[in-house]
Amino acid sequence: MTVCIPDGLFRAAERVRKASGKSRSAMIQDALRHWLDSQPNTTIVRKYEEGYRRKPEGSGEARAARATAVHLLSTEDW
Numbered sequence: 906m907t908v909c910i911p912d913g914l915f916r917a918a919e920r921v922r923k924a925s926g927k928s929r930s931a932m933i934q935d936a937l938r939h940w941l942d943s944q945p946n947t948t949i950v951r952k953y954e955e956g957y958r959r960k961p962e963g964s965g966e967a968r969a970a971r972a973t974a975v976h977l978l979s980t981e982d983w
Contacts, residue, residue: 922932
């Protein structure tokens with residue numbers, strides 16, 4: 906596999922990789938695993954955002970959410 910990486914990104918990755926003692930292959934494998942693992946969450950967040958774009962919360966819902974948050978936070982021992 907051959908990939909093009911911008912110089913700044915490559916230098917930053919190399920600094921971290923060298924400090925960790927990992928090989929480039931191990932670093933790329935870790936990065937790909939992390940990216941693949943994050944994809945389901947990305948899809949969920951995207952759907953959540955799309956739902957709010959289709960049906961934004963109204964001012965009444967916002968007031969109710971704020972009141973609930975104030976009530977719940979007021980019960981915490983800060």
